[in-house]
Amino acid sequence: MSTSQFTSLFQHRDYLRLFTAQVSALFGTGLTTVALGLLAYELAGAAAGAVLGTALTIKMLVYVTVAPVVAAFAHRLPRRPFLVALNAVRGAIVLGLPFIDQIWQIYLLIAILQTASAAFTPTYQAIIPDILPDERDYTRALSAAQLAATMETLLSPMLAAAALTLISFHWLFVGTAIGFAVSAALVLATRIPGPATGAAGSFRERITVGLRIFAATPRLRGLLGLNLVVAAAGSMIMVNTVNYVRDTLGGTQSGVAMLLAANGFGTLLVAMALPRLLDRTGARPVMLTGAATLVLGLGAAIALSTAGAGDWRWSAALTIWLLIGAGTAAILTPTGQLLRRSARPADRPALFAAQFSLSHLAWLISYPVAGWLTAAAGFTLTWITLIGLAGAGFAVAQRMWPRRDPEQLTHLHAVGTIDPARLRDAERVDATHYRHTHPYVIDVDHPRWPTARQLAAAA
Known part of the structure; x- marks a missing residue:
């Protein structure tokens, strides 16, 4: 969206508060992801990848199962109290994470935390059309939500990297709790009307309409493949960075944050450059180029994992992590545009909810590979497996998404x-x-x- 469109959208005071609440919660979640990896290393050492892979698998399983159900019932919920309660639960959980001393406690708290997060997103999405009844504003709000999620992916690691140069990672959980507290306060200050209309159709119809659109639309079938590419490369970053830095490169928590920041910086650079390029080329060539970049990045990581010792590996790793961030942005940034183009206004919330679940399903496949296989067989075999998943997703995207795809x-x-x-x-x-x-x-x-x-x- 253009700057003027953002300005027009944010003139709606209640929407601005609710959007800011969502952004605050997103950044809190992003900081938790970084801190969780360092906590897993503190408790499990060399097995941290398996622990983090399991924790993130639990997260994805919850997202895939809880979010669609909540989306189907969002029109019946007391929405403001529900959102405030979800933020309170999330804040309490993250404040407890620094004090745990058993791995099973990570799994339990992550399950509760991510259940609350999976319920927050569809409830938030269901409120937007009631606050913004104008169709153009609502469409822009969908774009803003997608942009916020993308920016969280880019900026959270960079913010964590800056913080970790000054404080222990345990304090990131406090920052997360503050983010959830701010989110709750903003929700309380927002006038949230009751649903304008009841959701049409049965529970089964409401929960499957987005999936049916995905299954029948060629470009969205291609997007399914691209989701797998993003998840395969991203799981390497999210699960394996801690162990790679601490055990292979001999770095500290600041080194972990530095690599994650390089990944976020690569994503930010591409995301800022894409709007004009998308106007000229359309989404397909940009997103497929992003997928090819991710496959290339995984290939370079495999080569790095077989290389001998040397300080040059830090520079190589920074370049690879940045490259993967750039490829991720090339896929994620146009996704909202692709979804809006592929459904009637009335069906867009269901389609966005379906993308939310289906993209997390791809992560549900890749996270266990990145975590458990690394603990059993090391980085090289794990990353070879991940590049196989990414290559399969790339092939699906190329085949399913027609080269000629007029609106x-x-x-x-x-x-x-x-x-x-x-x-x-x-x-x-x-x-x-x-x-x-x-x-x-x-x-x-x-x-x-x-x-x-x-x-x-x-x-």
Whole structure:
């Protein structure tokens, strides 16, 4: 979005407070992720990767299962008290993390913490259309939410890196708790109306509509592959950085933060450069280039893992971590645009919720590989496995997402299969068909994507 669009959106005071509450909570969660890796190393040493992999697997399992259910029931919840309670739970949990001394306690607290986080996001998303009834504002809010999530990925490691030069990682948990407290205070200051309308359809329909759109839309099937590429490369960064720095490079907690900051800096650079490029090229070439960059970064990491000792490895690692950050931004930054393009306004919340769950499902696959396999077989075999996952996701994206992917499609409707009022601008081509041209998305009137033969017949 342009600066003027942001300014217009943030003139809505209640939305600004709620958005700031979400950003504060996101950055708190990001700091926890960095601190959790260092805590796992303190408790488990060389087995920290397995511990962190298990903890993050629990996180993804909770996200995949809890978020869709909460999204389906979000219209029935007492939303402001619920959001405040979720922030209170998260704040209490992170304050307890520095005092634990058993690995099983990490798993228990992470399960509770991430259950609250998985419930927060869909509840927040369900409030936005009631605060911003104007369709243009709501669309911009979806973009802002996607941008906030991306910026958290970029900036949290950099903020943690700066903090760790001055304080112990235990204090990052305090920073996280402050973030959740600020989020709760902002929610309390926000006027949150009751749902404008009840959600239509059964529980099953509400929970699956986004998944059906994903399954039927070629570009979104490609996005599924790209989610796997991001998760494969990202799990190497999130799970293996601590052990690689401490055990292989002989670094300290500041070294861990430095590599994570390099990753975030690479993401930030690309995210800032992308808007103009996307206007010229569209999303597909940018996102596929990002996927190729991630595969290249994993390949370079494998080469580094087999190299001999030397101070040069720090420079090489910084370059590789930065490269992976850049590739991640090239995929994540256009994702919101891709989702908005692929659904009617009424279906966009369900589609964003589906992306939330499906992207975390990819992490659910890659986190155990990065954690458990590293503990059993070392970095080289683990990263070879991860590059295999990334390569498979890249191949899926290339195959499923057509090179030619126009927004508007000329297609045929059989007479009697659609409300004639929707065909006022259509052309009658024969006794049984209308020809229609408009932005094509999966909905009640268009339950399937037209085949190449059907498009040729309509041309």
